[in-house]
Amino acid sequence: MSGCVLLVIGDDEERLQLRRALSGEGWRVLPAGTGSQARQVAEDQEFEIAVVDNRLPDERGFQVISAVQKPGVSTVALLRDEDTMDRIVGIELGADYYMRSPVNPRELVARVKQIFRKREYAGAATGKIVAGDLEIDPDQIEVRKSGREVLLSPREFKLLHTMAQSPGRVFQRSALLRQVWGEEDYIDERTVNVYVQRLRNKLDDSSSEPKMIETVRGFGYRFVKPE
Secondary structure (H helix, E strand, O other): OOOEEEEEOOOHHHHHHHHHHHHOOOOEEEEEOOHHHHHHHHHHOOOOEEEEEOEOOOOEHHHHHHHHOOOOOEEEEEEOOOOHHHHHHHHHHOOOEEEEOOOOHHHHHHHHHHHHHHHHHHHHOOOOEEEOOEEEEOOOOEEEEOOEEEOOOHHHHHHHHHHHOOOOOOEEHHHHHHHHHOOOOOOOHHHHHHHHHHHHHHOOOOOOOOOOEEEEOOOEEEEOOOO
16 A cells, blocks of 8 residues: 655654654655644645644644645544643634544554555545536546535545435534544544534535535435536
């Protein structure tokens, strides 16, 4: 399983330990010890996954996540137990996964493997979905609205694609958590609400009178194909 990981860890010893664990699986690792270093690496290099510790010498990790996000890049935020408020901010900024810091190297390796497997699965999906002026292409992991590309994070794309595959079906929030997030220590059902709102904003779908993603009160959400 090939791939490239941006590893942003402030502690030198921890960064070296995690780098060795990831490199041992055959992945290319781009190390950075500060937010400024991570930004520079992100400008010059291509990578599929960014692992970012929330405690860095020069800035908070979520600022880095916001800066290094690119279409097709999955982000993993490493949080300490006391970083509760930062977790909420991180959801708003688009972190895809959360793990407790300091993280066990084997646990991080397992999570990165899981992410790469999910990416391969998404890339193997076939069948473009067309709903009015909205096009969802799982082969290219691309969304267009009225011909304009809509830039989504991997998690946002998976959420939209999951619902759009079954138009009219009501998805409970708990079902979306299982299908889109899997087993996440830091995720609860409110996260689904945040991501749905972000999708609506990016798709110009009014939250007061939504045309694509409707709220079914007391249950969850459904994707509605235009007539």
